[in-house]
Amino acid sequence: MMRAVTLLRYGGPEVLQISQIPIPVPKPNEVLLKVHATALNRADLLQRRGFYPPPAGASDIIGLECAGEVAQSTRNWASGQRVMAILPGGGYAEYAAVKSDHLMPIPENLSYEEAAAIPEGWVTAYQLLFYIARGKAQEKVLVHAGASGVGTALIQLAKLKGLKVAVTCGSQEKIEFCKNLGADLAINYKTESFKQKVKEFGGADIVLDCIGANYFEDNLDAIRLDGRWVIYGTMGGHQVNQVSLRGMMGKRISLISTTLRNRSDEYKADLVGSFIDDGILDAFRNRVLKPIIYRTFPIEKIAEAHEIMEKNENSGKIVLKISN
Incomplete structure (x- = not known):
């Protein structure tokens, strides 16, 4: 079992709660990640209110990005490898199943919290x-x-x-x-x-x-x-x-x-590949680019984090720390 943010019902930040749910089982083309951090996006607020459902087949847990470590080795990714990923859903949880080609290695100089502020945005x-x-x-x-x-x-x-x-x-x-x-x-x-x-x-x-x-x-x-x-x-x-x-x-x-969330897996894989091939990760590694974090909250403070985003108080990303 794992901890995850779930909804009591659709509504304001007060409907967010921490629940124990089963760890996802990755499909053959997926990688299981132990999530250390995720970040908030405007789409999360819409989904919480019932206006932006996840694509068919995606996790109904909120969260469009995450940073963590590979929990189980696959052909392309080693157990324990630090990675970040775009997601169609599932980021507000201790584990996430991610398409293998939607993953990116985390530059060595970035923390999990910094990395979580990168993928979706x-x-x-x-x-x-x-x-x-x-x-x-x-x-x-x-x-x-x-x-x-x-x-x-x-x-x-x-x-x-x-x-x-x-x-x-x-x-x-x-x-x-x-x-x-x-x-x-x-x-x-x-x-x-x-x-x-x-x-x-x-x-x-x-x-x-x-x-x-x-x-x-x-x-x-x-x-x-x-x-x-x-x-x-x-x-x-x-x-x-x-x-x-x-x-x-x-x-x-x-x-x-345009949107990104409901694009095909192939489109997202090509986009992630171009992002890497164009040297964007190298620019993070060299500190030419930097993820901007407004505040970091523990998962238990998820409602407060949503309230801040709804009020447009933040400059940069609001990060949610899932585990150490």
Whole structure:
């Protein structure tokens, strides 16, 4: 048996509880991990409320990433090897069964807690910026929620590859935080017009948008000719009214929506492979890139961790320590 976070019912953070459940049995193409740490993602809050069920066949335990050690040797992974992984579910538990080719070795200089802050946020950011938006050096990218887990990864990846970065944030503290990470322009969306600031910046070749409906018209104004606009979240609503298709056509905008969780296993394996082959793990090893951790909580404090994320208090990732 193992400890895991389960739900009393759908609802607020108070529905999260620690339960004893069976250890998962890995399938032939899976590896059993002893999980030392995981991290929170916005999708976790939606799943807790019943709005984002796991894909068919995936664990119904919340958690899209983890870091730990291989519990049982396989052909490609040795027992005790330190690894981190993207998951379709199952991260909030002492053990997780993971697709073998969704694993990555943890750079030697990173702790389990630091490693837990990487897989979902950084692989998502890499997918958004390079797989989908095809970002190139010298282009300008607008990143919404710049201080989020994905946002902090996007800032660093964009600067690593020579792009210029504008971000939106909700406080002066987060503005300074994002500038210190390398953002060329940081805009407080509560006090300034981000579309005007981005237009003064020269416009955005790429918009990476986790807000959705509330920012639709301003994004349309801020994006440049032939821009790529990727929607990967709807924190600001999902219903858009009176969209100007002519405005989009006039700028020849590519509007793309995406998720990662319900992608095929083959797509995720290819993405993880590209993430490694592109030297991203080496950049962590050399401290050129760094996972940003806001706070670390023991598994027993899971409700408090969810409350902080719901209030948008965090800059960077909230990590959950599962075991020593």
